[in-house]
Amino acid sequence: GAVVSQHPSRVICKSGTSVKIECRSLDFQATTMFWYRQFPKKSLMLMATSNEGSKATYEQGVEKDKFLINHASLTLSTLTVTSAHPEDSSFYICSANPVEGQGVEQYFGPGTRLTVT
Amino acid sequence: GQNIDQPTEMTATEGAIVQINCTYQTSGFNGLFWYQQHAGEAPTFLSYNVLDGLEEKGRFSSFLSRSKGYSYLLLKELQMKDSASYLCAAMDSNYQLIWGAGTKLIIKP
Numbered sequence: 001g002a003v004v005s006q007h008p009s010r011v012i013c014k015s016g017t018s019v020k021i022e023c024r025s026l027d028f029q030a031t032t033m034f035w036y037r038q039f040p041k042k043s044l045m046l047m048a049t050s051n052e053g054s055k056a057t058y059e060q061g062v063e064k065d066k067f068l069i070n071h072a073s074l075t076l077s078t079l080t081v082t083s084a085h086p087e088d089s090s091f092y093i094c095s096a097n098p099v100e101g102q103g104v105e106q107y108f109g110p111g112t113r114l115t116v117t
Numbered sequence: 118g119q120n121i122d123q124p125t126e127m128t129a130t131e132g133a134i135v136q137i138n139c140t141y142q143t144s145g146f147n148g149l150f151w152y153q154q155h156a157g158e159a160p161t162f163l164s165y166n167v168l169d170g171l172e173e174k175g176r177f178s179s180f181l182s183r184s185k186g187y188s189y190l191l192l193k194e195l196q197m198k199d200s201a202s203y204l205c206a207a208m209d210s211n212y213q214l215i216w217g218a219g220t221k222l223i224i225k226p
Contacts (some may be wrong), residue, residue: 043204043218044160093159105150106214107158 002028004096006109013084014117020080021112024095029074030096034106035067038091051079084116119143121217123205128196128223137190137203137220145210149188150179152204154219160204163190192222200224 003026013019023033031052036044048069049057056069070079077096081088091113095106120142129135141149148167152160166172166181166188178191192199202219209215 041221043216046214046216091157092206105162106166109159111159113157 002096002098002107004094004109006094006106006112009110010113010115012117015085018080018082019084019114021114023077023079023085023090023096023109025075025096025098025107028096028098030077031074033071033077033094033096035069035077035079036093036095038097038111044093046114047079058110066074081114084114086116089114089116104108109117119172119207119209119215121205121207121215123203123217123220124127126221127220128224129192131195131224131226134137134191134193135195135222136175137192137205137222139188139190139205141186141188141207141215141217141218143207143209143215145226146183147208147210147212150206150208151177151179151188151190152213154204156201157217163203195224197224197226216217 005024007022011019033050035047035049038044046059048061050069050071052074058064068080069084071077091111093111094109123139148165150165151163153163154160164179166179169181169183171178171180176193181188202221204219205217206214
């Protein structure tokens with residue numbers, strides 16, 4: 001089956017520093033990857049849609065200069081949380097579609113737990 | 118606006134059957150997904166319905182009525198490991214998933 005990995009699984013950083021989270025599709029190519037954020041006991045919130053070779057599409061209210069997304073290849077997308085603050089602490093999950101937007105399920109990475117101290 | 122409604126929490130007994138309902142309103146429709154999410158983990162795919170009717174997959178079944186904007190997930194022969202949150206998500210005309218807040222299912226012995 002389609003496997004998506006994320007690295008790191010957990011990260012603790014100090015306020016003001018930047019953190020990079022990688023999302024990789026291991027056995028398929030993904031022209032589109034999605035980045036979600038999830039607060040405790042809340043549903044997934046789509047942050048941005050990452051398109052290979054082009055700029056990401058950010059959802060309303062998500063600061064693109066704070067959450068930098070790069071989709072440099074068909075198997076890798078990265079999310080960089082810049083100048084992190086404690087309120088950025090959350091569970092970040094990526095997902096990928098093997099076929100762009102054709103009604104197939106999204107394959108989720110295992111998530112990255114970010115804690116900003 | 119786009120909206121997904123599902124109950125916040127449900128409780129059921131081990132070995133029993135439980136039905137989790139979901140109603141949706143989206144701009145266009147390209148299918149309805151159900152995901153299972155254990156605490157602290159990413160969601161895992163359970164089912165996808167785009168046509169009306171019931172799809173059965175082992176102990177889990179999912180139903181869709183497009184005219185009513187309604188779906189349900191049916192879990193049979195409940196096991197303790199089924200305790201999790203179940204997320205309903207509808208795909209809109211732009212192929213984006215609109216997520217419900219999830220239903221926390223508690224299984225009691």
